[in-house]
Amino acid sequence: MSEKDLILSALLEKGILVEPEVVGYIVEKGGMNYLPKFINKFSNRPHVKYRDIIEPTNLSVRKNTTSHIPKPASEYGWDFKIDMDASVEMRGTGDAIEFKRLFEDRFRKLSKIISSRVQMQNAVSIARLTEGKAATIGIVSDVSTTRKGSIIFKLEDLSGEIKCLTRNAEFILNDEVIGVVGKYSESRKMLYVDEIVRPGCMARGNRKIEEDISVAIISDIHVGSKTFIKERWEKFLEWLKKGEGEAGKIKYLLIAGDVVDGIGVYPHQEEELTILDIFEQYEALAEYLNEVPDYIKMVIIPGNHDLVRNAEPQPALPREIEKMFNGNVELLSNPTTFTIHGYRFMMYHGASLNNLVELIPGMDYTKTTEIMQYMLDMRHLSPVYGEKVPIVPTPRDYLVIDTVPDVLITGHVHIFSYAMYHGVHMVNASAWQEQTKYQKMMNFNPDPGKVAILNLKEDRMSVKAF
Numbered sequence: 168m169s170e171k172d173l174i175l176s177a178l179l180e181k182g183i184l185v186e187p188e189v190v191g192y193i194v195e196k197g198g199m200n201y202l203p204k205f206i207n208k209f210s211n212r213p214h215v216k217y218r219d220i221i222e223p224t225n226l227s228v229r230k231n232t233t234s235h236i237p238k239p240a241s242e243y244g245w246d247f248k249i250d251m252d253a254s255v256e257m258r259g260t261g262d263a264i265e266f267k268r269l270f271e272d273r274f275r276k277l278s279k280i281i282s283s284r285v286q287m288q289n290a291v292s293i294a295r296l297t298e299g300k301a302a303t304i305g306i307v308s309d310v311s312t313t314r315k316g317s318i319i320f321k322l323e324d325l326s327g328e329i330k331c332l333t334r335n336a337e338f339i340l341n342d343e344v345i346g347v348v349g350k351y352s353e354s355r356k357m358l359y360v361d362e363i364v365r366p367g368c369m370a371r372g373n374r375k376i377e378e379d380i381s382v383a384i385i386s387d388i389h390v391g392s393k394t395f396i397k398e399r400w401e402k403f404l405e406w407l408k409k410g411e412g413e414a415g416k417i418k419y420l421l422i423a424g425d426v427v428d429g430i431g432v433y434p435h436q437e438e439e440l441t442i443l444d445i446f447e448q449y450e451a452l453a454e455y456l457n458e459v460p461d462y463i464k465m466v467i468i469p470g471n472h473d474l475v476r477n478a479e480p481q482p483a484l485p486r487e488i489e490k491m492f493n494g495n496v497e498l499l500s501n502p503t504t505f506t507i508h509g510y511r512f513m514m515y516h517g518a519s520l521n522n523l524v525e526l527i528p529g530m531d532y533t534k535t536t537e538i539m540q541y542m543l544d545m546r547h548l549s550p551v552y553g554e555k556v557p558i559v560p561t562p563r564d565y566l567v568i569d570t571v572p573d574v575l576i577t578g579h580v581h582i583f584s585y586a587m588y589h590g591v592h593m594v595n596a597s598a599w600q601e602q603t604k605y606q607k608m609m610n611f612n613p614d615p616g617k618v619a620i621l622n623l624k625e626d627r628m629s630v631k632a633f
């Protein structure tokens with residue numbers, strides 16, 4: 168672990184989130200030796216921005232403006248709109264035409280975004296490329312690396328395909344849609360790529376709202392498992408029910424999948440369960456969630472441990488589960504997008520993280536938000552087709568990130584992480600399950616019991632550990 172990683176995890180232990188520049192500042196000031204002083208100074212600040220350090224006057228300004236007594240969340244109404252729920256369109260025979268439609272939809276949406284990039288001003292379709300300077304957009308396949316470290320790949324659009332070669336990319340993934348700028352050789356039918364242009368992302372600017380309300384974000388509860396952290400989970404529920412301080416501002420609770428441990432997800436799972444019937448697992452979950460105050464709306468999507476089929480997009484949990492819950496629970500597909508008081512949320516359980524952690528150089532499971540950055544740049548939640556993520560060939564590619572969200576949420580990894588990227592809050596939500604036998608075997612250390620809290624008035628993320 169680098170010094171920066173050590174600093175970050177020590178801060179997280181104290182429930183303090185910081186911008187990356189702040190870690191750099193701490194290193195400059197003396198690293199781990201300076202850290203206790205920093206924690207002392209900022210222990211009452213759940214999210215420290217670089218600006219807060221270089222302009223300490225901001226602190227006093229904020230104090231003055233928040234001196235009024237806030238209205239509790241229970242006195243506000245919900246402002247919730249579903250923008251995309253993929254549950255509706257699940258039929259498919261899996262024939263080649265359906266896969267073709269899925270990829271064409273992906274290509275159309277992403278090439279439209281890429282073509283608006285300045286480097287793509289003179290882009291033409293692949294069939295219209297001519298000798299010399301060239302720019303075009305296509306979907307990638309057959310990626311390989313030469314002995315000298317160049318990347319060779321095929322690029323295809325609706326008009327044709329070409330071979331490309333580049334020395335200027337760290338990596339390229341099969342099935343991602345990219346723009347390329349370089350020189351085309353007609354005799355070799357090869358495009359020598361100088362620059363790769365990904366769709367990219369930028370969230371909209373000022374999005375703070377008047378209401379002083381917050382959204383709590385969690386994932387992977389795994390009710391029914393022997394390693395479900397029941398006491399800490401119950402502490403969290405008690406905190407919500409008491410509704411004091413920050414808890415009193417919570418108006419929404421978002422849950423990013425794997426709400427129960429399921430049955431038969433992996434071999435010999437029954438040895439790891441306290442509840443052996445999946446419906447009883449959901450009943451136990453419902454008993455818990457029905458205790459959550461009724462002014463809090465809950466949004467639940469499924470994960471790979473849930474009752475619905477594994478292939479993505481996964482439909483919402485079925486009606487028979489829905490009727491176990493009170494009316495403040497919204498069951499949606501994985502992935503889904505929705506708007507809360509004007510904030511756009513995209514929530515995805517995160518199975519593709521298993522693919523991307525292996526395919527993107529330098530990644531590991533503690534770097535989930537770095538992988539999420541790539542998702543945002545590629546504007547796709549699961550850019551590589553297949554591998555460890557089964558995908559249903561629907562005519563629409565639901566995993567495309569059409570509109571840049573204000574908040575991108577994943578789970579699945581059982582390690583909490585948070586970062587901001589081009590104005591997007593990225594949260595890999597924490598779990599409620601401690602290390603399983605399987606995780607121990609894989610030398611994987613989860614980080615459960617943390618709740619991310621986004622205050623919509625301040626547009627500020629904080630984290631609370633239970």
Ligand SMILES: [Fe+2]
Nearest residue numbers: 387425472579
């Ligand atoms: Fe999970």
